[in-house]
Amino acid sequence: xxxxxxxxxxxxxxxxxxxxxxxxxxxxxxxxxxxxxxxxxxxxxxxxxxxxxxxxxxxxxxxxxxxxxxxxxxxxxxxxxxxxxxxxxxxxxxxxxxxxxxxxxxxxxxxxxxxxxxxxxxxxxxxxxxxxxxxxxxxxxxxxxxxxxxxxxxxxxxxxxxxxxxxxxxxxxxxxxxxxxxxxxxxxxxxxxxxxxxxxxxxxxxxxxxxxxxxxxxxxxxxxxxxxxxxxxxxxxxxxxxxxxxxxxxxxxxxxxxxxxxxxxxxxxxxxxxxxxxxxxxxxxxxxxxxxxxxxxxxxxxxxxxxxxxxxxxxxxxxxxxxxxxxxxxxxxxxxxxxxxxxxxxxxxxxxxxxxxxxxxxxxxxxxxxxxxxxxxxxxxxxxxxxxxxxxxxxxxxxxxxxxxxxxxxxxxxxxxxxxxxxxxxxxxxxxxxxx
Amino acid sequence: xxxxxxxxxxxxxxxxxxxxxxxxxxxxxxxxxxxxxxxxxxxxxxxxxxxxxxxxxxxxxxxxxxxxxxxxxxxxxxxxxxxxxxxxxxxxxxxxxxxxxxxxxxxxxxxxxxxxxxxxxxxxxxxxxxxxxxxxxxxxxxxxxxxxxxxxxxxxxxxxxxxxxxxxxxxxxxxxxxxxxxxxxxxxxxxxxxxxxxxxxxxxxxxxxxxxxxxxxxxxxxxxxxxxxxxxxxxxxxxxxxxxxxxxxxxxxxxxxxxxxxxxxxxxxxxxxxxxxxxxxxxxxxxxxxxxxxxxxxxxxxxxxxxxxxxxxxxxxxxxxxxxxxxxxxxxxxxxxxxxxxxxxxxxxxxxxxxxxxxxxxxxxxxxxxxxxxxxxxxxxxxxxxxxxxxxxxxxxxxxxxxxxxxxxxxxxxxxxxxxxxxxxxxxxxxxxxxxxxxxxxxxxxxxxxxxxxxxxxxxxxxxxxxxxxxxxxxxxx
Numbered sequence: 001x002x003x004x005x006x007x008x009x010x011x012x013x014x015x016x017x018x019x020x021x022x023x024x025x026x027x028x029x030x031x032x033x034x035x036x037x038x039x040x041x042x043x044x045x046x047x048x049x050x051x052x053x054x055x056x057x058x059x060x061x062x063x064x065x066x067x068x069x070x071x072x073x074x075x076x077x078x079x080x081x082x083x084x085x086x087x088x089x090x091x092x093x094x095x096x097x098x099x100x101x102x103x104x105x106x107x108x109x110x111x112x113x114x115x116x117x118x119x120x121x122x123x124x125x126x127x128x129x130x131x132x133x134x135x136x137x138x139x140x141x142x143x144x145x146x147x148x149x150x151x152x153x154x155x156x157x158x159x160x161x162x163x164x165x166x167x168x169x170x171x172x173x174x175x176x177x178x179x180x181x182x183x184x185x186x187x188x189x190x191x192x193x194x195x196x197x198x199x200x201x202x203x204x205x206x207x208x209x210x211x212x213x214x215x216x217x218x219x220x221x222x223x224x225x226x227x228x229x230x231x232x233x234x235x236x237x238x239x240x241x242x243x244x245x246x247x248x249x250x251x252x253x254x255x256x257x258x259x260x261x262x263x264x265x266x267x268x269x270x271x272x273x274x275x276x277x278x279x280x281x282x283x284x285x286x287x288x289x290x291x292x293x294x295x296x297x298x299x300x301x302x303x304x305x306x307x308x309x310x311x312x313x314x315x316x317x318x319x320x321x322x323x324x325x326x327x328x329x330x331x332x333x334x335x336x337x338x339x340x341x342x343x344x345x346x347x348x349x350x351x352x353x354x355x356x357x358x359x360x361x362x363x364x365x366x367x368x369x370x371x372x373x374x375x376x377x378x379x380x381x382x383x384x385x386x387x388x389x390x391x392x393x394x395x396x397x398x399x400x401x402x403x404x405x406x407x408x409x410x411x412x413x414x415x416x417x418x419x420x421x422x423x424x425x426x427x428x429x430x431x432x433x434x435x436x
Numbered sequence: 437x438x439x440x441x442x443x444x445x446x447x448x449x450x451x452x453x454x455x456x457x458x459x460x461x462x463x464x465x466x467x468x469x470x471x472x473x474x475x476x477x478x479x480x481x482x483x484x485x486x487x488x489x490x491x492x493x494x495x496x497x498x499x500x501x502x503x504x505x506x507x508x509x510x511x512x513x514x515x516x517x518x519x520x521x522x523x524x525x526x527x528x529x530x531x532x533x534x535x536x537x538x539x540x541x542x543x544x545x546x547x548x549x550x551x552x553x554x555x556x557x558x559x560x561x562x563x564x565x566x567x568x569x570x571x572x573x574x575x576x577x578x579x580x581x582x583x584x585x586x587x588x589x590x591x592x593x594x595x596x597x598x599x600x601x602x603x604x605x606x607x608x609x610x611x612x613x614x615x616x617x618x619x620x621x622x623x624x625x626x627x628x629x630x631x632x633x634x635x636x637x638x639x640x641x642x643x644x645x646x647x648x649x650x651x652x653x654x655x656x657x658x659x660x661x662x663x664x665x666x667x668x669x670x671x672x673x674x675x676x677x678x679x680x681x682x683x684x685x686x687x688x689x690x691x692x693x694x695x696x697x698x699x700x701x702x703x704x705x706x707x708x709x710x711x712x713x714x715x716x717x718x719x720x721x722x723x724x725x726x727x728x729x730x731x732x733x734x735x736x737x738x739x740x741x742x743x744x745x746x747x748x749x750x751x752x753x754x755x756x757x758x759x760x761x762x763x764x765x766x767x768x769x770x771x772x773x774x775x776x777x778x779x780x781x782x783x784x785x786x787x788x789x790x791x792x793x794x795x796x797x798x799x800x801x802x803x804x805x806x807x808x809x810x811x812x813x814x815x816x817x818x819x820x821x822x823x824x825x826x827x828x829x830x831x832x833x834x835x836x837x838x839x840x841x842x843x844x845x846x847x848x849x850x851x852x853x854x855x856x857x858x859x860x861x862x863x864x865x866x867x868x869x870x871x872x873x874x875x876x877x878x879x880x881x882x883x884x885x886x887x888x889x890x891x892x893x894x895x896x897x898x899x900x901x902x903x904x905x906x907x908x909x910x911x912x913x914x
Contacts, residue, residue, distance in 0.1 A: 003769075003770050003774040003775075003777045003778045003781070003857070004510070004511050004513060004703070004778075004857075004858050005777065005778065005781050005857055006858065006859070006860035006861075007781060007784075007785075007860055007861055011861040012781070012784065014861070015784055015785075015787075015788040015861060016784065018788055018791055019784070019787045019788055019791050019804075020791075024780045024781075024783075024784055025780075027783045027784065027787060027804055027806075028652070028680075028683055028684075028783070029804070030651065030652040030653075030654040030804075031652050031654075031683065031684050032654070032656065032657055034657070035656075035657070035685070035688040035689055036683065037682065037684060037685065039682070039772055039773065039776065040553055040554060040682050040772030040773075040775060040776065041553055041772070042550060042553050042554075042771055042772030042775075043768075043771050043772070044771040044772065044773055044774075045768070045769055045770045045771030045772075045773060045774035046768055046769060050768075051515060051769050052515060052518070052519065054768060055519040055764070055765055055768070056519070056522065056524075058524075058542055058543055058546075059519075059522040059523075059524025059525050059539055060524055060539065061524075061538045061539030061542065062524045062525070062527075062528050062536065062537050062538065062540055063528075063532075063536035063537075064523050064524060064527035064528065065527075065529070065536075068529060070529055070531060070532070072531055073530075073531070073752055074529055074530050074531065074753070076529070078452065078453065080450065080452050082450075082480055082483055082484065085484070086483070086484070086487040088517070089491045091492075091494040091495070091496045091498065091499060092490075092491060092496070092707065092708055093496065093498075093512065093517070093705045093707055094496030094497040094498045094512050094705050094706065095494050095495060095496040095497075095706060095707075095708045096502070096504055096507055096706045096708070096709065096837075097708065097709035098709065100495070100828075100832065100837065100838060101894065101896075101897045101899075102829070102832050102889050102892040102893065102894055102895070102896065102897070103494070103495040103832055103837070103892055103893070104493075104494060104495065104708075105437075105493040105494070105893050105894055106489075106490035106491055106492065106493035106494035107490075107494055107708040107709070109437070109439065109490060109493070110487070110490055110708075111708075112439070112908075112909070112910070113439055113440050113441070115908055115909050116439075116909040116910040117475060119909045120473055120474050120475060121473070123471045125909075126906075126908045126909065127908070127909065129709070132565035132566065132569060132711075132751050133565065133751045133752050133753075134752065135749065135751050135752040136565070136569075136751045143609075160752070162751075162752035162753065163752065165728065165748050165749040166749045166750060166751055166752065168748055169576065169727075169747055169749055169750055170609075170750075172576070172748070173572065173575070173576050173579070173609055173610040173611055174609060174610070174611055175611045215467050242469070242473060243463055243468065243469055244463070244467055244468070244469055245467060245468065245469050245470070245471075246469055246471045249469065249470065249471055265526035265527065266526065266527060266528060266529045266530065267525065267526050267528070267757055267758050268525065268528040268529075268530050268537065268540040268753075268754065268757040269530030269752065269753025269754050269755070269757055270530075270565070270711070270751075270753060270754070270755055270756040270757050270758070270759075271565070271711035271756040271757075271758060271759060272753075283906070283908065289709065290908060292902040292903070292906050292907055292908050293902070293907040293908075294897050294898045294899065294901045294902035294907075295897070295898050296894040296895040296896060296897045296898065297887075297895035297896045297897075297898075298894075298895045300894060300895075302894040302897050303897075304897045304899050304902045306903050306906060306908075307903055307906060308903075309903070311601075312568070312601040312602050312604075312605035313600075313601040313602075313843075314601070315601075315605070316601045316604040316605060316614075317604035317605060317607060317608045317614040318608070319601070319605040321605070322568040322571065322572060322602050322605035322606040322608075322609050323566070323568055323569075324566060324567060324568045324601075325565075325566035325567060325568070325697075325699065325706070325709055325710040325711075325712045326566070326709055326710045326711075327710045327711045328707050328708040328709030328710045329705075329707030329708060329709075329710065329711060330710070330711055332707075332708070335440075336483065336487065338475050338476075339440050339475070339476050339478055339483050339486075340450050340452065340478075340480070340483055341450075341452065341475070342448075342449045342450070342475050342477045342478065343473045343474070343477065344449055344477075345449060345450065345452055345453065346473070346475060347473075348453050349453060351456070351460075351463075352453060352456055354461060354463060355456050355458050355459070355460055355461045356458055358458075359458035359459060359461070376463075376464050376467060393533075397533065397536065402529060402532055405531055417453055420457060421457040421458050
């Protein structure tokens with residue numbers, strides 16, 4: 001059925017004739033006969049109407065929760081309508097990587113604007129055009145830090161488990177050792193870090209806020225890393241960054257993070273956005289595409305892909321990374337999101353998320369869900385539970401609420417600006433019933 | 437055109453979020469940001485017009501012919517976008533309970549089943565986000581396989597000199613040493629050179645077939661046999677699968693692991709450079725090492741499983757899920773017959789365009805090609821001073837995206853054309869005529885080609901200046 005082929009049978013015959021073969025199979029003479037297929041063992045093609053129905057039926061097999069109190073690496077923040085409208089423009093959607101600058105200024109300029117916004121958010125000097133997600137951004141940042149003398153990465157055990165796993169996978173490939181910095185009371189143990197650090201350590205990776213939602217002493221961690229001559233990588237939440245001390249203020253050499261909160265839907269885990277920014281001293285080590293400003297032959301300002309001598313298509317086995325395709329359209333989503341929010345809007349999203357989490361934590365405490373860890377937190381926090389977490393969460397699911405994420409010793413709750421007071425009060429009411 | 441920051445007006449904003457309805461809570465001072473945050477302050481009108489203006493300065497597949505070799509810029513069906521926007525897909529949290537995400541998991545399982553049938557593989561992971569990410573994953577699988585057998589001496593990956601740059605870069609990232617294998621003049625693997633290179637230190641071979649000259653390597657079975665006999669595994673770079681989908685399978689060619697670019701072969705949009713999906717398929721022997729969170733069907737429902745000796749995770753969660761949704765739509769539309777039809781038509785279109793252009797310039801290889809072909813402007817440059825770059829830039833003035841330039845590296849002044857199957861005969865006729873005119877003008881008026889393009893939003897950029905004095909962000913102080 002539908003193959004999106006415009007040529008008619010008659011046109012195909014004309015073309016075959018021009019090429020000088022009698023039938024289309026003759027074009028495959030080089031394919032050994034023993035491996036030529038008779039056909040695939042697959043259902044025949046369908047009409048658009050049938051495929052649409054089948055795919056809608058698949059979507060209907062999922063449950064979209066009315067209320068979400070779960071984060072743990074994917075956040076249900078509000079997405080302004082303009083984000084979807086802009087990023088669905090077919091010109092952006094259907095273009096390739098902007099190699100041909102003369103007809104790609106729209107994409108190149110939008111990446112330049114994105115890079116600038118990421119630099120502003122992180123306080124750093126240079127940003128790349130994006131990598132796959134926050135976890136691979138962290139792994140690529142580790143790769144930027146290691147050299148012959150320094151080949152061990154110290155990673156906070158309070159970082160997101162998927163980030164830790166991804167760093168470990170990348171490092172195993174490159175034969176770099178990874179050591180986990182233990183936690184104490186839900187935070188990275190700085191004394192343990194001091195004791196571990198040695199002069200062969202390439203970097204320290206810290207996540208702020210960490211996986212448990214707790215705020216770390218990022219400045220002190222950076223200072224400890226630097227004392228030992230190691231680089232400091234800070235993984236951040238991009239909305240929290242509007243009100244939290246910037247990576248620059250915390251002394252980071254590289255800032256990375258998961259950009260999903262900046263206008264990307266939950267979408268069962270992807271596509272998301274890995275952002276990376278660094279100090280002036282390190283920008284030539286950044287992996288992947290980078291857009292720079294220049295002028296054209298008429299001396300007009302324009303933008304191009306630049307510093308390509310770092311990249312795989314030029315350097316081949318000596319490239320700083322193998323990355324080629326990135327998450328360009330997601331980077332555009334982030335840029336449109338940040339443009340729509342503006343500085344005040346982003347700060348408001350951060351403050352609302354923070355205030356609602358603190359209200360929820362207080363209300364939970366009152367009904368027998370005390371916080372597991374002391375100290376400051378941002379939009380997520382772990383509570384203990386009076387009943388097994390699974391039992392509580394199942395009850396909430398039956399009421400169309402996706403509760404917090406079950407973690408060791410309790411539940412990791414999350415709020416965003418989308419969680420209204422009414423939703424929080426309803427949750428508390430329901431939990432009271434469950435635990436009564 | 438002005439940047440967002442240059443359009444910013446202090447105090448201007450969109451009304452997006454409500455006021456706080458819970459007691460306000462103050463962030464402790466020690467954590468509070470002091471550094472100013474310069475984001476643009478704009479109205480929705482400003483933003484809408486800005487991006488509309490930007491969109492007029494972009495050329496996508498929907499703007500016109502896009503024969504960018506090795507990139508398979510086929511049409512991106514409208515249905516894909518409509519389905520990928522369904523709340524039943526976009527609104528699903530990656531960590532919500534499996535019983536509430538069975539539709540998403542079925543998408544992954546169904547796409548895996550179809551792609552395994554297309555490639556002749558046993559299992560597939562969708563975690564890799566792009567082709568290069570898939571290569572990285574595939575090589576880690578090869579590394580894990582040899583290690584699990586205590587075969588630690590296999591430190592080298594064989595890569596033909598005609599390979600995509602990602603192949604050697606991926607090998608380095610996974611701790612392998614790259615051994616470049618020379619090609620014979622037709623871009624096929626030099627069998628003698630391969631026999632010499634393959635040995636007890638060979639971990640594997642990475643190969644694109646059809647190769648980057650657009651030829652199906654007729655010795656493919658011998659090539660994969662040589663590597664297997666040396667104890668290595670064969671890796672298939674799926675960048676060029678569009679030529680053989682439904683016609684021949686990498687699994688039958690002797691490959692043990694493949695990556696696919698769903699954003700090439702399976703019609704998902706490139707989005708200006710991503711997101712893509714670099715699904716990796718493996719034969720039985722590599723299944724125990726697959727990345728975490730592989731969907732399997734058990735007792736009538738879908739569940740995630742971590743392989744016994746998994747290589748771990750190459751990113752968080754399960755990959756670029758919405759890209760897989762789009763690819764599944766496409767695969768259902770085409771079915772087995774449609775895929776074969778698409779591949780054959782892609783090959784026909786390439787051969788037809790090659791035939792139309794051959795009277796006007798030199799092809800890198802004579803005779804039939806697969807889904808793409810390479811022209812060389814070496815003679816043209818000697819005769820007229822007009823380079824492959826000049827020809828490509830002239831094409832921009834006709835609303836046509838140029839072919840891939842200066843690749844593969846083994847062809848001087850290369851232009852690599854891949855028209856894809858979704859272009860009509862009329863478009864190919866028009867493109868051939870236009871390119872013939874450009875080549876004619878190289879002889880009569882070479883200056884006009886050096887000066888091209890002139891009808892594009894900007895003229896040729898000064899790339900040297902961009903690299904020598906890097907300006908990578910807008911400066912608010914200037």
